[in-house]
Amino acid sequence: EDQVTQSPEALRLQEGESSSLNCSYTVSGLRGLFWYRQDPGKGPEFLFTLYSAGEEKEKERLKATLTKKESFLHITAPKPEDSATYLCAVRNTGGFKTIFGAGTRLFVKA
Amino acid sequence: ETGVTQTPRHLVMGMTNKKSLKCEQHLGHNAMYWYKQSAKKPLELMFVYNFKEQTENNSVPSRFSPECPNSSHLFLHLHTLQPEDSALYLCASSQAGTSGGNEQFFGPGTRLTVL
Numbered sequence: 001e002d003q004v005t006q007s008p009e010a011l012r013l014q015e016g017e018s019s020s021l022n023c024s025y026t027v028s029g030l031r032g033l034f035w036y037r038q039d040p041g042k043g044p045e046f047l048f049t050l051y052s053a054g055e056e057k058e059k060e061r062l063k064a065t066l067t068k069k070e071s072f073l074h075i076t077a078p079k080p081e082d083s084a085t086y087l088c089a090v091r092n093t094g095g096f097k098t099i100f101g102a103g104t105r106l107f108v109k110a
Numbered sequence: 111e112t113g114v115t116q117t118p119r120h121l122v123m124g125m126t127n128k129k130s131l132k133c134e135q136h137l138g139h140n141a142m143y144w145y146k147q148s149a150k151k152p153l154e155l156m157f158v159y160n161f162k163e164q165t166e167n168n169s170v171p172s173r174f175s176p177e178c179p180n181s182s183h184l185f186l187h188l189h190t191l192q193p194e195d196s197a198l199y200l201c202a203s204s205q206a207g208t209s210g211g212n213e214q215f216f217g218p219g220t221r222l223t224v225l
Contacts, residue, residue, distance in 0.1 A: 004152075034214075036216075041198075041221065042218055042219065043116075043216035043217050043218045044153075044216045045216070046214070046216075049213050087153070089153075091212060097155060097158070097166060098212075099152075100153040101152060102150070102152045
């Protein structure tokens with residue numbers, strides 16, 4: 001069964017304190033691994049798609065990496081506006097179902 | 111309008127009411143989705159429509175009834191809901207095909223409260 005586990009559940013950082021969020025996954029055949037950002041009371045905002053192990057993508061202070069078993073979202077020198085819940089999701093090569101993790105709530109204090 | 115829009119943004123209804131949620135996508139996509147998001151739980155896929163045809167029904171109770179009249183519009187008809195159905199209901203769309211990851215783009219959601 002396809003599964004996504006994110007850790008930690010919550011992460012509190014000081015402004016400028018770099019860290020990483022983890023997404024462990026099992027999937028029968030990976031079509032894509034996705035990262036989203038979600039602010040309270042809003043819909044998830046698409047960040048990245050990773051397709052194969054070794055792939056990396058960057059956007060501003062965020063960098064996503066992928067191995068055969070997990071993905072990391074690295075946050076470099078975070079700012080308070082980076083505070084949000086970050087969701088990881090995987091889609092397998094069959095069907096239309098995307099499996100989401102429970103998310104990591106990130107708090108960045110000034 | 112751009113992206114994915116949802117109306118209403120907030121809805122309060124009694125258990126005997128009938129209401130509908132509306133979603134419209136302006137991205138030219140061919141697949142649309144309904145998700146339920148409850149506090150501290152992962153997004154739960156409810157329904158998937160691909161080219162207006164329902165391809166997934168994730169064991170959703172019959173008090174939730176989806177409708178997809180065309181590739182740009184999606185409705186969720188609600189009747190005789192229970193208080194545990196209170197949640198954020200999210201609509202998403204994607205370009206389904208044989209290439210790419212089919213990443214989904216979400217609307218802002220409808221916050222539903224069932225009294």
